[in-house]
Every structure is written in C-alpha cells, then in structure tokens.
Amino acid sequence: MTSAVENELLTRVGPGTPMGNFMRQFWVPAIMSSELVPDAAPTRLMILGEKLIAFRDTHGNVGIFDHRCPHRCASLFFARNEEGGLRCAYHGWKFDATGQCTDMPNVPPRLEFSAKVKAKAYPAVERGGLIYIYMGDRKTLPPLPEIEPTLCPADDTMVICRQRECNWLQAMEGDLDTSHFGFLHGGLVEAADLDPATMDRFQVKYRAPEYYVKETEWGTMYAAHRPAEADETYYRFAQFVLPFWTLYPNGALTHNIAGNIWVPMDDSHTMVFNVGWKQRVAPLAYFKDGAPIPGLERRAEYLPNTNDWFGRWRSAVNQDNDYMIDRDIQRDKSFTGISGVTHQDMAVTESMGDIVDRTMEHLAVSDRMIMITRQRLLDAVTAYAKDGTLPAMLDRPAVARYARGGDAIAPKSQDWLEVYDQNMSRAEGPLGKANAAE
Ligand code: FES
Numbered sequence: 001m002t003s004a005v006e007n008e009l010l011t012r013v014g015p016g017t018p019m020g021n022f023m024r025q026f027w028v029p030a031i032m033s034s035e036l037v038p039d040a041a042p043t044r045l046m047i048l049g050e051k052l053i054a055f056r057d058t059h060g061n062v063g064i065f066d067h068r069c070p071h072r073c074a075s076l077f078f079a080r081n082e083e084g085g086l087r088c089a090y091h092g093w094k095f096d097a098t099g100q101c102t103d104m105p106n107v108p109p110r111l112e113f114s115a116k117v118k119a120k121a122y123p124a125v126e127r128g129g130l131i132y133i134y135m136g137d138r139k140t141l142p143p144l145p146e147i148e149p150t151l152c153p154a155d156d157t158m159v160i161c162r163q164r165e166c167n168w169l170q171a172m173e174g175d176l177d178t179s180h181f182g183f184l185h186g187g188l189v190e191a192a193d194l195d196p197a198t199m200d201r202f203q204v205k206y207r208a209p210e211y212y213v214k215e216t217e218w219g220t221m222y223a224a225h226r227p228a229e230a231d232e233t234y235y236r237f238a239q240f241v242l243p244f245w246t247l248y249p250n251g252a253l254t255h256n257i258a259g260n261i262w263v264p265m266d267d268s269h270t271m272v273f274n275v276g277w278k279q280r281v282a283p284l285a286y287f288k289d290g291a292p293i294p295g296l297e298r299r300a301e302y303l304p305n306t307n308d309w310f311g312r313w314r315s316a317v318n319q320d321n322d323y324m325i326d327r328d329i330q331r332d333k334s335f336t337g338i339s340g341v342t343h344q345d346m347a348v349t350e351s352m353g354d355i356v357d358r359t360m361e362h363l364a365v366s367d368r369m370i371m372i373t374r375q376r377l378l379d380a381v382t383a384y385a386k387d388g389t390l391p392a393m394l395d396r397p398a399v400a401r402y403a404r405g406g407d408a409i410a411p412k413s414q415d416w417l418e419v420y421d422q423n424m425s426r427a428e429g430p431l432g433k434a435n436a437a438e
C-alpha cells in the first residue's frame, strides 16, 4: 500500500519538493515548436509549479523565462517581442533569448548595468517538433532523452497535446494498467466485433490478464499475457521511462512507435504530449463496417486556447459537462456512455480528485506494474534527496532506445523477455536496428 507520506513524495512537484527536485534533473518537454512563432506575443507556461514565459525571437531562437522581469518583477507576459528579444512593458528593459539583459533604456547610459542582469532563463533545445527545457542545477547539461517516438524526423513525428486536470501520477498510471481496456474502453465490445486480423481481440476475449513485470535501466516494463490460439500466448508490453514517460501498446511491437509524456504543470494539472511515428501502422481493430465501434472512438475536441496559465489544450469534453456522458448509450452500446477513448481516461483519472488519496486503495494483481513503478520512483527520488545519486540512464539516455510498447503473439513455452527481444530484433522504424540494446 502507498502511505500518505509516500503519496506526498510521489505527487508534489513544485520547487523544493523531492520529486520536483528530481524531475528538474531531466530535460522537460515544455511546448510544441509550432506554438512559438518569431516575434509573436509571449505565451504563458506553467511547468512543475513555476510560472514561465515562452517566446521565439526574430531569428527563431526560443527563450523560456521565469515570468517576472528581473528589474521589479512585472510579468513579462505583457512584454513586447521585438527585434531579437523581449522588452518589458514597465520600464523597457530588454532581454535576449538566453535571458541576458541587452538594453536598460530608463537608466542614463553611464549608470546602466545591463551586462550584469539576467532573467531566470532555462536552457531550451528543439528536436522533432518539441521544445525541451532544463530546469535543474547542473553546470554541464545532461544529454537529451533518447526515447524512440521523439527520435523520428520532425516531418515524420506526430505531436498532440492535451491537458489533464489532475495530478501527473494518477494520469500516467492509466497507461500502466492494461486491464482497464477491457472495461472502460471495451466493456461491451465482443471479440467478434474486432478485426480478426488484429491481436486486440484477445483483450476483450480474456478480460483478466496475468502479468510479468520487471525493473529496467530506464524505469520499468510489463507484459500482460493472455491465451491466444492453441499453444500461443498474446502479450501486451508497455514501458515506463523515468521520470514521466510511457510507451504504450497500440499495435504490433515490431511497428508501434508511440508514447505519452506526462509533464506536470503543477500538482493538479498535467500536459500530456502524445508523440508517435506518423508512419507506424495504425490499428484497424476499432472500426466495424467503416464506423468506429461505440466506446472505442478516437476524438479530440478542444476549447479555444486562452492566455491563462492553464489555458492551452483544454478538452471541450471535460469534468464540467460530465464528459458528455449519455446514459442511454451506456445502457447497451458503450460501457461508459462517454464517447472517445481519451475522454474515458480523463473521466476516471480526474474523478479521483486533484491528487488521489492512495491510502484508500485496494491494489490487486492487475496493478503490479503500478506498484513497481511507484517503488522505482520512490527509490529514485529518495536516493537523489539523500546524496544526489541519479539514475545512470540520465547520462546514458541511449539505453532507453530499447524501450517500446506493443503486442506480440508467441508460443506458450517461450519466456516473455525472449519474446520481447525477438520482436525487437525485427523492430521497424526510423531508428531501424539502431535501437538494439547497447
Ligand atoms: S519591471 Fe521590467 S523593466 Fe522594470
């Protein structure tokens, strides 16, 4: 069971908290590249409980700062983004993308000290359509993470954002809990409804899978397993990568390059970056006669973005409208009566409250991946708080290239890790064989 003290350790991410300190040692995906346009108005960002301002200057450089101007703390949200930097609206001090003050126009030239003033800016790097920031205290920055869906060429990478109105951990744990698929998403779906050419049908045929779990160098992994055809086993592999990444099964392990990054905005809001290789073979299983099977629809409808700290990528189907639940449809067509797989996930994780009280839980064998992942996180956070020890993968990120989620079918007699290795040896994708273990 997770104690109240452990729950606090796992969920609080603000400055000075143990988990907040730990997460700051990693590169954090902050915003999509496409959201920042040269010389456009600055954008409010909330990350790990910090209010930040993001902008792109005339030359395309990205700046991400504490929103308070280092002069007298007026918010740089009101700044002008002009000619290579942000100019504060209060007294006109100007800052380049690194945070360096370059102009102090309200001070007589002989008394100005712009060279000595720097905004609290975080190093920012762009790759594959994402902008990452480093909020930690290392002088020498760690290498960028090497997690497969973010290593595809930018043109070939899909990035979708959606905000979740709850703590990051309970949102993320949904990806580590495969047995919910056969209820929340597919509770009224029969195996015969699904395309016989796909493996997904075994998920609804056997709704109580058994599990293998394992700690890995990059985090944790599991395989849920169920009987397939005679003498065969159906596996669903998924991965957790420190500190907040999941690689989930949504297609054959050999082709499925997809993941979620659960970036805490603060303790009760999460920005989910869904990343994937555009060319991966999309599962066809969820359509029948050309129409989505009720309960398995893919939908994403957004409210218009606003300037609020929590104003970006909010779902139009949300807790204020009970996720548009339709009780008639729930009676006999879909298990939840909620349309859209993501909306269903949102409904259950957000309904737990801002931060779920884990002392009330009764975990079952179906929660084994959740249990070892919490422990992996607790061990990592405690080690860092004690003497600054960090996981080796932070400086050797290539080990995580071997992490992938996906389905496989193998003879009953084969060991689950052998099944993983064998499928990964045939893995397809932009990395080709480069994602083989070191
Ligand atoms: S507060 Fe920004 S220039 Fe004075």
Ligand SMILES: [Fe+2]
Residues within 6 Å of the ligand: 174, 180, 181, 184, 185, 341, 345
């Ligand atoms: Fe789900």
